[in-house]
Amino acid sequence: MAEFSTSTKEVGEISIIYLKGYLDAHTAPTLENTFSNLIEKGKYRTVVNFNELNYISSAGLGVFMAYIEKIRENNGDIKLSSMSEKVFNIFDLLGFPLLYEIYQTEEEAVNKFIESKSFEK
Amino acid sequence: MLKKQLTKITIMSLIIPKIKMNARIQFFVVTIFALFLFKTLNNTSSSFYFLISNEILIGISAASLYFVLIEWVHIKKINPLTLVMNIGILVAVIFFLIIFFSSTFAELSGFKISGQASFGIFPKIISFVYGYILLGTSIYIFLAFRELYFFKQKGNRSTYFNTMLVFIILSSFSSILPAEIIYVQDTFFIISIFLIIFNSLKISWIAFIVKKDKKNLLFLSIIIAILFVMNLAGNTKENAGSQIIFQFSPILNQFLKIILIYGSVYFSILFFTTLFHIPTAEAFDRKAQEVSSLQYFSKLITEVLDFADLISTISDIAYTINRADASWIAWKENSDLKLLGNKNIGFINAELITGTAKEAKINFDLSETIFFPLDNYLNKLQLSELFSVVTISPLRMHNEIKGYIFTAKRENSVLDEEDKNALDTFADYASVALENSHLFEESIIKERLEKELDVAREVQRKILPTKYPEYKQLDISSLFIPAFEVGGDYYDFFEIDNDNFGFVIADVSGKGISAAFIMAEVKGIFESLSKIIKSPKEILVKANEILQRTLDRKSFVSAAYGLIDLKNETLRISRAGHCPVLLIRNNYSENMRPTGLGLGLNFTDYFADTLEELKIDLKENDTIVLYTDGITEAKNKQLEDFGSIRFEKILVDNCYDNADLISNKVIKEVTLFSQNNPQHDDITLVILKWKQLIKNYGEKEWQNSALQLKK
Incomplete structure (x- = not known):
């Protein structure tokens, strides 16, 4: 049905995944691949930018659940940013804000990573 | 058995009766025997009748040998290079036979150049064998030429070849004509030579030979050509070997001579043609290989x-x-x-x-x-x-x-x-x-998927309740419209006892058969938990614990569980990541949205910590609405959502109707909104209306009548 694509950008040690289009059961594997590739390369600090995402289904939400454990075990995190109200509502209903850090902007999310890193030192 | 062996034979371009192979061989054996007897027993070799009958016998024998060999060559399907090799071997045999007979045998048998057949039985047999071997080899060589001529030849060229054959035979037979009409013999001979040269030019088969073989062929053809020329040069009246053949049959002698000429011409031409072909051989090989691999591949496409x-x-x-x-x-x-x-x-x-x-x-x-x-x-x-x-x-x-x-x-x-x-x-x-x-x-995948979906729909259909609990205080309506790809929606009612009524709505993440199986498990979990635990919060916490064993990391279940205490007229509700439960009261819609994570999102104590339970007192005509996102996320052609505002407005506008009517109204509006846009998710709508039992005294009775008036 609908199109979905991802693109990634590296900001220092942080990877930013941009989502575009409709994320549902059919398109979820694309995002799964993106995450597995990052994990394979040992990149565990991820910001997901939802700015251009129109829709997310339960299967789409499942992708984040699939990788969070592995990522956090490696002292990384998935931080979410720039969601539209509609997309945020879907996350909110399921209680995702209790499990994930969700930020208004990509910069905030990136800064959060940088801050936490300086604390570690 | 016999019938199988006796295969029917038709000879290309030669109209001969369909004689079975066995019969041919038998006939050939008979002729050779007859000829042998004739040759060894007869001494009056000078008479004209003897000469004629000798030639006739040899002719018949030669013809029968020809038809035996032609079939044999045909059945073998010998490739051109092997044919060339065969010719080479045979011409070498002829060469050595002639040398042997010209020197040794002629001396031994006392055979004189004058050529009188007045020697004993042993030389007679030897000369017969010698003559017949030459007859056989020359016929075989001729047949080999014939095969080479027709190999890879396009169109029907048999006319030229048969004409040549006729003239060769005529030329051979004319050799027994009297010397006065020698011009007849010469004419046939010249025409034969002309046709031989013409037909020798038809050697298109060498184009189809790979480069390596072409080099071999070049070497072979020059040797064979030399052998033919040498044999031809040796075939003179002075030569003892030729004398014996001449005595055996003048026709055979002439025939052999023509064959030797044919061989000399053919192999000389072959040599030069091959020589010219060699430089282009590699390119030709390549092209042929390309063509064959492409042909092979296009065949594979279908296989x-x-x-x-x-x-x-x-x-x-x-x-x-x-x-x-x-x-x-x-x-x-x-x-x-x-x-x-x-x-x-x-x-x-x-x-x-x-x-x-x-x-x-x-x-x-x-x-x-x-x-x-x-x-x-x-x-x-x-x-x-x-x-x-x-x-x-x-x-x-x-x-x-x-x-x-x-x-x-x-x-x-x-x-x-x-x-x-x-x-x-x-x-x-x-x-x-x-x-x-x-x-x-x-x-194939599509077909399998459709079968899977059939199973999933069947599972879902069997899981959902088929009848409503009968409580006087409750008017219940439920509606479920499955999407093509089963969405994993589930709802259920539990008549726990006379005073307690439980209900649940859930939505399994994902779609299809996997969602249907989780749904079946969720049903089992709620069905059993509802019997032993009353608190909605505790039921959800417990359900989460149980689901840990089956849910994979990316699957989860949103659910809301409610319990109505009919005696105390209260509703307790807990929500695990599901859409809010709506309470429509006094023309106003309220979202009951206690916090809670979806089942399967967290398996630590954190899950229980975040889960809230809400408790409200029920009032007359309270409408409790449970739904899944299939309603609010129903889309129109412009991909706009039906949305919760539209949804709640319909509920409020119709809140005094009974549960079924409200449900119908909602579905009608959703259908109108989404036009013909396909439904992507299951739609589930459960409506519970609270009807206070009319009591004979007290405040509530007044409220009731007031409400009825309002209606």
Whole structure:
């Protein structure tokens, strides 16, 4: 049905995944691949930018659940940013804000990573 | 048994009765025996009748041998080079026989040049054998020429050959005519020679011989030509061997002479033609190989449908096309290239080369085969085997590059335009085949998916409640519309006891058969928990714990569980990530949304910590609405959501109707909104209306009547 694509950008040690289009059961594997590739390369600090995402289904939400454990075990995190109200509502209903850090902007999310890193030192 | 052996025979271009092979052999044996008796027992060789009957017998015997051999040659389907070899051996045999007879035998038997047949029985037998061997070999040589003539010959050229045969026979027979009419003999002879030269030019078969064989042929043809010429030169009246043949049969002598001429002419021409063919032999070989591999491949298209098999086959053929040493296929998977079906090359080497090529040709958006010399990259590549040049041909489906065929060559030879064209054509064929296999696989998957979905729908249908609990205080309506791909919606009612009524709504993440199975499990969990635990919060906490065992990491279940205490007129509700439960009261809609994570999102104590339970007192005409996102996320053609505002307005506007009417109203509006846009998710709507039991006294009675008036 609908199109979905991802693109990634590296900001220092942080990877930013941009989502575009409709994320549902059919398109979820694309995002799964993106995450597995990052994990394979040992990149565990991820910001997901939802700015251009129109829709997310339960299967789409499942992708984040699939990788969070592995990522956090490696002292990384998935931080979410720039969601539209509609997309945020879907996350909110399921209680995702209790499990994930969700930020208004990509910069905030990136800064959060940088801050936490300086604390570690 | 016999019938099987006696195969019916029709001889090309020769109209002869259909004589069975066995009969031919028998006839031949009879003629040879008759001839033998005639030759050995008869002494009056000078008479004309003797001469005629001798020639007739030999003619019949020769003809029967001809028909035996013609069939044998035909059945054997001997290739031209073997035929040439056979001729070579036979002409050598003739050569040595003539030498032997001219020297040794003639001396031993006391055979005189004058040629009188007045010797004993032993020389007679020997000369008979000698004569007959020459007869047989010359007939076989002639037949071999005939086979060569018709080999790879297009169209029906039998007329020329048969004409030649007729003239050769006429010329042979005319040799017994009296000397006064020698011109007849000469005429037939000259015409025969002319036809022999003409027919010898038809040697198109050498074009189909591979280069190596052509070189052999060149060598063979010159030797055989020399042998023929030598035999011909030796075939004179002074030669003792020829004398014996002449005595055996003058016709055979003439026939042999013509055959020797034929051989000399044919092999001389063959020698020169082959010589001229050698420079172009390689190009011809290549073209022939290309054609045959392309033909082979187009045949495969219809035969191989399995993707992996097809990839392997393509790779197998690819490197033979440009005579490379190795090949593999780089198949696009997302943004990466996955290497498949590597032939004659290790995976690591293939990957190194592919990677280098990909880097060098940044976007890799090829429209045709390219050559990629590796010279400049060899130091960097560190290949364990040396390859110096690579070709890359794109595989396209619907104008999109799906992969590349790689071939690699060890020697640094130049790959020319021909190779490029051949590879391009091949890649086109391969693309079509791959596309076919892809479509085939897709249709199988689709079929399997549809079967799966049938099962899933069946599971769902059986899981959902078929009847409502009967409580006087409750008016219940439920509605479920499955999506094509089963969405995993579930709701249920639990009549716990006379005073307690439980209900649940849930939505399993994902779709199809996997969602249906989780749904079945969820039903089991709630059904059993509702019997032992009253608190909605505790039920959800427990359900989460149980689900940990089955849910994989990316699956989860949103649920809301409610318990109505009919005696105390209260509702307790807990929500695990599900849509809010709506309470419509006094023309106002309230979202009951206690916090809570979806089931399966967290398996620690944190889950219980975040889960809230809400408790409200129920009032007359309170409408409790449970739904799944299939309603609020129903989309129209513009992909707008139906949305909760529209939904709640309908509920409020119709809140004094009974539960069924409200439900109908909602579905009608959703249907109108989404027009014909297909439904992507299950739609579930459960409406519970609270009707206070009318009591004989007290405040509530007043409220009731007031409400009824309002209605």
